[in-house]
Amino acid sequence: MPVTPLQTRVTRFLDAHGVRYRILPHRKPVFTVADGARERGVREAEMIWFPLPNPPKRNRQGENAMTEPTTTYVWPGETHFGFGVVARTGREARKHGASHVFIVTDPGVVAAGLLEPVTHSLDEVGLPYTLFDGAVPNPDVATVDGAAAACRQSGADLIIGLGGGSALDTAKGVRLLVGGPPEASIAEYALILRSKRRPAPPLCDMPPMLAIPTTAGTASEVTPWAIVTRPEEHFKFGVGGAFLIPTAALVDPELTLSLPPHLTAATGIDALSHALEAYVSTNPAPAVDALLLDAIERVGRSLRVAVAQGSNRRARYEMALASYMAGVGFSTRWLGACHSLAHQLSGFANVHHGTAIALMLPAQMAYSLPGALERYARVAEALDPSDPPTGSLRRRAEAAVERVRQLIADVGLPARLRDVGVTEEMLPAMAKSAYRDLNWTTNPRHVDEAALEHIYRQAF
Incomplete structure (x- = not known):
């Protein structure tokens, strides 16, 4: 049976992680099952059905028509870019229906004075907020789970991630957990850490999220993944998918001027x-x-x-x-x-x-x-x-x-x-x-x- 490059990628991935599968011909393009498994944390695939490649089309001269690969493009949410856009934070939060905001950041951002323009903007529109400034480099499971518990307790209905990649990834992890069952841990959403036959916790309604980077590097403000560490295993894993891209990003180069x-x-x-x-x-x-x-x-x-x-x-x-x-x-x-x-x-x-x-x-x-x-x-x-x-x-x-x-x-x-x-x-x-x-x-x-x-x- 002919195998496409995309099929090769997924079978290589399944082989690497001991997932069982069979390749069967099928007329309908049901291959998106594999993408869904990757995003939702499915650990086992008893069977993956691959559609046979469509026969190449022929033009009037009988020659094979040129065929190009199929691509699924992943685009970010609304992005505000430029010096001074952090002043729009409050208005953006209101636009997305916020009544109480949960801010995720780290002590370095607070010490550098980068939190102040965010809270000032929230104060201007009368939005109360709860601050979590315990994000750590290479965020671990305990930190993300703890931040999510604090977010639930605050009753916030919008999350702001402020900082470098670690703070933004922590905020994205919080958003994912708040949208799921209260007892869930961020590790349960990681494909590679899942146990066999145990489905990922269900996703309910994730709150909107504003991402405000203070570094120029990780781009977590526009990407679909959060990276979390299991210190006891010395292992970093990713969680997410297109659904985890922040609702909006405010990329203000002003916030990077004091970066060492x-x-x-x-x-x-x-x-x-x-x-x-x-x-x-x-x-x-x-x-x-x-x-x-x-x-x-x-x-x-x-x-x-x-x-x-x-x-x-x-x-x-x-x-x-x-x-x-x-x-x-x-x-x-x-x-x-x-x-x-x-x-x-x-x-x-x-x-x-x-x-x-x-x-x-x-x-x-x-x-x-x-x-x-x-x-x-x-x-x-x-x-x-x-x-x-x-x-x-x-x-x-x-x-x-x-x-x-x-x-x-x-x-x-x-x-x-x-x-x-x-x-x-x-x-x-x-x-x-x-x-x-x-x-x-x-x-x-x-x-x-x-x-x-x-x-x-x-x-x-």
């Missing part, structure tokens, strides 16, 4: 990885390719400036826009093995996500080059259009790895796993854990557990 250089660097490399991994992924989405290349170019010309001159408004604007565009793009095209590797590096060594990305990206790119030479060559040119790479296709693709490696060095991020406390003995367990992460399924070059360990060793 090391966080500017780490979150900026995260934004680059989103655009880069999505652009070379195996999930076709032509409508977002231009967005992703534009994001890569903006990071290439603006990240060094934003790190060295934190108050440079143009550089901050460019980085915020690059992060946003990359988030829109990877929501559809997905990512690659770098994120599988970086998630588990954070889980094992408690490394900041952006730093983990910087540690893994060059090695993952070098491994993946054969699967997308032409696209990596375009990445190299986008990183510095004034100096396009020359030579063979392979040489131009390799230039992308060199330019990314140089950018990481220029912004002062570490280059080796041993520099952040990782030992060689940890690598096999990290690779095993990384193979449980779903991001590798769209990597341009196929990976298995051995390949993931190889990439870790190259970065060690």
Whole structure:
């Protein structure tokens, strides 16, 4: 039976996680069952029915007509972008029917004074709020579950996430839990942690959510996923789906002006990885390719400036826009093995996500080059259009790895796993854990557990 690339992706994913299935011919396109399983946390598929590919259409000359891949595009909610848009928070909350707001943030955001414009805007429209400022880096199950309990107790009917990726992911987790049964834990919505034959808790009515990022990197304000950690297993997992995209986002570069250089660097490399991994992924989405290349170019010309001159408004604007565009793009095209590797590096060594990305990206790119030479060559040119790479296709693709490696060095991020406390003995367990992460399924070059360990060793 012919097998399509999409079918290969899903069977590869099912094989990796021990899910049983059978491939049967079927006339109707019922393949969306697999997508629903991924989003709703189904752990077992006794049977997946794949439709046979439609026979190619013929034109009048009898030649095969050109066929193109089918893509499901995932777009964000309403987005307000630009300096000063945080002042619209109160009006936006009212527009979405709020009578009481639950704010999720972290102590660093509060200490930096970034909470004040949000609460001032809520005060202006007479909206009461409850503050949860206990979000932590690499948010864990206990933190998300505890924040959800506090949200239920407050009686809030709208959630605001304010901060970097960890605070926004915590807020998205809270939103998911508040829309489900009170006894549910965020871990119960994770496909990879589910036990066999136990369905995910039902989703009821999730409250609306406003996402306000204070970094330029994670793009959690426009993406469908939240990343949560199980510290006892050193494992990071994702929950969500298109239903978890925030209702609206307010992306105000003003809120990033006080971000310290090391966080500017780490979150900026995260934004680059989103655009880069999505652009070379195996999930076709032509409508977002231009967005992703534009994001890569903006990071290439603006990240060094934003790190060295934190108050440079143009550089901050460019980085915020690059992060946003990359988030829109990877929501559809997905990512690659770098994120599988970086998630588990954070889980094992408690490394900041952006730093983990910087540690893994060059090695993952070098491994993946054969699967997308032409696209990596375009990445190299986008990183510095004034100096396009020359030579063979392979040489131009390799230039992308060199330019990314140089950018990481220029912004002062570490280059080796041993520099952040990782030992060689940890690598096999990290690779095993990384193979449980779903991001590798769209990597341009196929990976298995051995390949993931190889990439870790190259970065060690």
